[in-house]
Amino acid sequence: MLSRLFGLHCPDCGGRIREADAFCPHCGVELDAPLNLDQRLELAFDDIEAVENALEHNHDLPAALDACQRAVEIVPDSARVHILHGRVLTGLGRFHKAQQAFAKALLLEPDNSEAFHCQEKARLDETRAQLQQAEAVLEQAQSAYDLGENLVDALALCHQALEQAPNLGEAHNLRGLILEALNQPVAAILAYRQALRIDPALDDAHTNLRSAEADYADLGQHIPAGEEEPAAQQLAARVFFERSAQRLQQQDLQGAQDDCTLALRIAPSWAAAHNLQGKLYDSLGRLDKAVPAYQEAVRLEPSNEEFRQNLLDAERQYNDTGERNLP
Numbered sequence: 001m002l003s004r005l006f007g008l009h010c011p012d013c014g015g016r017i018r019e020a021d022a023f024c025p026h027c028g029v030e031l032d033a034p035l036n037l038d039q040r041l042e043l044a045f046d047d048i049e050a051v052e053n054a055l056e057h058n059h060d061l062p063a064a065l066d067a068c069q070r071a072v073e074i075v076p077d078s079a080r081v082h083i084l085h086g087r088v089l090t091g092l093g094r095f096h097k098a099q100q101a102f103a104k105a106l107l108l109e110p111d112n113s114e115a116f117h118c119q120e121k122a123r124l125d126e127t128r129a130q131l132q133q134a135e136a137v138l139e140q141a142q143s144a145y146d147l148g149e150n151l152v153d154a155l156a157l158c159h160q161a162l163e164q165a166p167n168l169g170e171a172h173n174l175r176g177l178i179l180e181a182l183n184q185p186v187a188a189i190l191a192y193r194q195a196l197r198i199d200p201a202l203d204d205a206h207t208n209l210r211s212a213e214a215d216y217a218d219l220g221q222h223i224p225a226g227e228e229e230p231a232a233q234q235l236a237a238r239v240f241f242e243r244s245a246q247r248l249q250q251q252d253l254q255g256a257q258d259d260c261t262l263a264l265r266i267a268p269s270w271a272a273a274h275n276l277q278g279k280l281y282d283s284l285g286r287l288d289k290a291v292p293a294y295q296e297a298v299r300l301e302p303s304n305e306e307f308r309q310n311l312l313d314a315e316r317q318y319n320d321t322g323e324r325n326l327p
Helices: 037-043 045-057 061-074 079-091 095-108 113-146 151-164 169-181 185-198 203-215 217-222 230-249 253-266 271-283 287-300 305-320
Strands: none
Touching: 037 045, 045 061, 045 079, 061 079, 079 095, 079 113, 095 113, 113 151, 113 169, 151 169, 151 230, 151 253, 169 185, 169 203, 169 230, 185 203, 185 230, 203 217, 230 253, 230 271, 253 271, 271 287, 271 305, 287 305
């Protein structure tokens, strides 16, 4: 083993060795013995030095990443190597992977302050990057809303921004405006309330909420207490659910699937959306996926006869194809 790793030179004395040698003919070291940490660090020295130089000069980080990965393979039990790996990943903007590298370093050396601070910096950098991406998407949604273009797509952009930065109050406020324009007043009010829970100083949300509550005061007793409630989630997802059903009728199966997926991300406990997803998979001939979707709809709403019948029909068709391993 050592003869292969060290290019036919003894790791102890540096003398020439042959591939078949079990012991160094010069100093007698056992060449098939496991490498200790110092030997492996020496073996990875060139790669480690290259990574440190790249980080010092912020130069050629992709090549440094390759060197890091080689070093990690040789010295997986070195906290220093994992820290270098994490720093390179941070420099490349791969913040989640960087945090994992620093976590490995901390497993090896729990008191390593450099690993701890680097991990925290990577976490903050990731949060900032997600916020920047969310704000860029939100700008697109705002432009679409201002121009009066496809409001459902503008709403989808709002939700995309919120997936990246759930506590972006401006996104919830814009979502409320779009929902109002789509004649979803209760969902709009809930969106404004969520914006203000996140940022009580958001003046636009205060103004919009007061206006919406005044316009729809007669609906007050029907508004759930919080957006986290399933009924409120369904209100927020209804726009995409309805467009998905419409697209299914028009045989726009991909568009219907996209809208149904978004509806379920917003309201994962909405039985009707799972039933619709089952219908979509059924239309695509994917009974293996339709059956679990119908099963989830029935689990969430066991008394619904339509959902139960859809499940029975799908299971029967699935079994008729010769498949027996239903989920």
